[in-house]
Amino acid sequence: MKIALAQFRPEFGESDRNIERLLRLCKENPADLYILPELAYTGYQFVSQEEVHALADSVHSRRIEAFRNAAKELDACLIFGFPELAGAVIYNSALAVLSDGREYLYRKTHLFYKETLYFSPGDTGFPVFEYRGARIGMAICFDWFFPESFRTLALKGADIIAHCSNLVLPYCQTADFAAAVQNRVFIATVNRVGAEQREDEQLAFTGESVLVSPKGEYLLRGPIEDEAVLVAEIDPEAARNKSINPYNEVFKMRRPGMYTLQ
Numbered sequence: 704m705k706i707a708l709a710q711f712r713p714e715f716g717e718s719d720r721n722i723e724r725l726l727r728l729c730k731e732n733p734a735d736l737y738i739l740p741e742l743a744y745t746g747y748q749f750v751s752q753e754e755v756h757a758l759a760d761s762v763h764s765r766r767i768e769a770f771r772n773a774a775k776e777l778d779a780c781l782i783f784g785f786p787e788l789a790g791a792v793i794y795n796s797a798l799a800v801l802s803d804g805r806e807y808l809y810r811k812t813h814l815f816y817k818e819t820l821y822f823s824p825g826d827t828g829f830p831v832f833e834y835r836g837a838r839i840g841m842a843i844c845f846d847w848f849f850p851e852s853f854r855t856l857a858l859k860g861a862d863i864i865a866h867c868s869n870l871v872l873p874y875c876q877t878a879d880f881a882a883a884v885q886n887r888v889f890i891a892t893v894n895r896v897g898a899e900q901r902e903d904e905q906l907a908f909t910g911e912s913v914l915v916s917p918k919g920e921y922l923l924r925g926p927i928e929d930e931a932v933l934v935a936e937i938d939p940e941a942a943r944n945k946s947i948n949p950y951n952e953v954f955k956m957r958r959p960g961m962y963t964l965q
């Protein structure tokens with residue numbers, strides 16, 4: 704499976720222009736699976752509920768339709784983050800749109816910093832779906848800080864964790880090594896680049912999107928400041944062997960009964 708990590712710098716609030724440019728970048732780099740950042744086309748640093756509401760899209764909106772059309776045109780699966788308007792509620796969501804018309808929605812479980820002011824905590828749990836022989840799991844940014852997130856996806860059978868991100872802390876790209884090795888999965892952390900100055904606060908995003916193998920090899924690592932579409936061929940089957948030696952099959956030897964607080 705050819706996997707593309709689309710590291711991008713959206714211009715805050717310029718959704719249509721960002722989508723056009725983002726999809727053009729994807730079309731220049733053929734792949735089976737494209738992973739895009741969290742809140743891929745709106746920007747990140749909202750300053751009011753009204754602003755989030757104005758920029759949020761329902762899954763039925765024409766903007767989301769543009770991604771569906773791109774999945775068909777590219778004959779691929781696209782996973783991208785967006786602010787999801789769902790009735791009166793707004794989630795920080797990621798949607799996977801597949802060339803065969805299927806789609807899978809994930810709503811961010813662990814909200815970071817001021818996201819807690821503007822978004823509702825996700826209610827979907829962590830989805831895993833199959834595409835072209837690969838089992839793909841979905842997570843968003845700060846979810847990584849909670850080891851249960853990637854563990855749950857791995858226990859549900861994910862070979863690849865599509866981790867749409869807007870990282871501002873310096874840890875995740877390094878921590879992915881441990882998460883990939885412990886869970887014996889591929890992790891694709893796809894980050895954005897650039898900085899946003901809104902009102903009196905600036906947030907700088909750390910770039911450096913990474914693809915890590917189940918053995919902890921960094922197969923891809925993006926630049927810190929520039930946009931880039933990084934492509935690698937992976938064999939998803941490499942994530943299915945959970946043995947680290949003939950005596951230790953790390954998923955079978957888990958002991959949940961010993962992990963209680965009593």
Ligand code: ACM
Binds near residue numbers: 814815844868
């Ligand atoms: C984050 O969850 N965007 C850090």
